[in-house]
Amino acid sequence: MKILFTCGGTAGHVNPAVALAQMFQTRNPGCEVLFVGADRGMETKLVPKEGYPIETVTITSFRRSLTPAAVGHNIKTLLNMNKSRRQADAILDRFRPDLVVGTGGYASYPVVHAAAARGIPTAVHESNAVPGLTTKTLSKVVDVVMVGFEESRNHYDDPSKVVVTGTPVREDFFRYTRKEARAKLGLTDDKPLVVSVWGSLGASVMNQQITRCITLECGEGNPFRHIHGAGRNYREVLDILEKVGVDLKAHPQVDVRQYIYDMPLVMAAADLVLCRAGASTIAEVTAIARPAVLVPSPNVVADHQTKNASVLANAGGAVLLPESQSSGETLYALVKELLADPARRENMSRALRQMGSPDAAERIYQTLVALLEKKQK
Incomplete structure (x- = not known):
């Protein structure tokens, strides 16, 4: 053959x-x-x-x-x-x-x-x-x-x-339960985990918004854990945080990485994902039923990402946030709102499981x- x-x-x-x-x-x-x-x-x-x-x-x-x-x-x-x-x-x-x-x-x-x-x-x-x-x-x-x-x-x-x-998504995404993934990452407390990533190439606008979100988190005593993959904007993110007085060493609950190489493990441990809406990302979020805030890239042909995000949002599995309406403050408020409502997140996960393959x-x-x-x- x-x-x-x-x-x-x-x-x-x-x-x-x-x-x-x-x-x-x-x-x-x-x-x-x-x-x-x-x-x-x-x-x-x-x-x-x-x-x-x-x-x-x-x-x-x-x-x-x-x-x-x-x-x-x-x-x-x-x-x-x-x-x-x-x-x-x-x-x-x-x-x-x-x-x-x-x-x-x-x-x-x-x-x-x-x-x-x-x-x-x-x-x-x-x-x-x-x-x-x-x-x-x-x-x-x-x-x-x-x-x-x-x-x-x-x-x-x-x-x-x-x-x-x-x-199809990689089989690694189904290897761990949330509990197993958190243990493997060394997360010993009950604080929820938020994962944010805007693609391997990064996205300058969204990474700037995330730095503001992280600043607000740190200012309020880190109510949740946060792993962020900055892509090629990694140094820019660190520089901005330094300029606004955020010392990440004093906030171990925030983990800013250039790349999240162990994405299946990290997403398995997550309670909420902030991401773009490319086809492979949508497939991963849906397959493991992780509630998500989707901020579609406005710079793709035929606005595919908005259409992808709409399918999940219309089913109740995700929140669609246009980049033009997004900001560090908006993201932070939305994260706090969703983390404070376990029933809503469970309903989102249920909707994703029904859609997932x-x-x-x-x-x-x-x-x-x-x-x-x-x-x-």
């Missing part, structure tokens, strides 16, 4: 594909896997670290603007599409896959489209609540469309093609196996 996964752009597109590749190889000895991504995409670094080969196509995005720079960029993208089509055909000729699966990113388009035209079994998985341009276009030609939420089904022209599978990887695997068996008949 040969399976080709094509993905890129973000870790949220790559990680589900890697999880599926591992599952296929574990259950089907001798299964060969190839990844295809975009030239210079972050997938060219992420995939080899997982031990998989990757080839690339030359593909770029479309910009929704009529500025001279955007028009020039889009002309280049059109030219690249012809090139990427030839590259995709060459890759398919060499590898001869039995199945092609796209998990998001512009690189998926030429490869999945070329495979569908050849009659090779094809599928796409969309982690976001509302499909992007690539998935929306490919949904017309693939055999199966897999989505994270039931609410996503109506965004496709042919709902009969759509299977609600959820989005902890067995998402298994559902996707079974969907793809069924597709292969159907095509082989």
